[in-house]
Amino acid sequence: MGRRRKKEEKIIRKTLPEFFLCPNCAKNTVKVTLDKKNNIAGIRCSSCGLKSRVPIDPLTAEVDAYSIFVDQYYGVAKVEEKKVA
Ligand SMILES: [Zn+2]
Numbered sequence: 001m002g003r004r005r006k007k008e009e010k011i012i013r014k015t016l017p018e019f020f021l022c023p024n025c026a027k028n029t030v031k032v033t034l035d036k037k038n039n040i041a042g043i044r045c046s047s048c049g050l051k052s053r054v055p056i057d058p059l060t061a062e063v064d065a066y067s068i069f070v071d072q073y074y075g076v077a078k079v080e081e082k083k084v085a
Pocket of ligand 1: 022023024025026027029045046047048049050
């Protein structure tokens with residue numbers, strides 16, 4: 001009698017998504033580059049060529065910079081819509 005317990009080693013992999021969804025062309029082709037020396041993140045879509053730069057701080061990760069960029073993108077879009085209307 002005896003139960004054998006299998007040791008399950010769970011390997012948690014940090015999967016850093018290299019590419020993010022582009023708010024402009026809706027493809028997974030946005031790349032975020034962190035420039036920690038200048039506290040700036042460069043964002044570029046290799047599909048439609050959308051480019052942006054957002055200010056970051058040393059703790060900002062790619063995904064954070066991306067979400068700032070998306071906010072900025074839609075923020076700008078809204079402002080432009082209001083101007084047109
Ligand atoms: Zn794009």
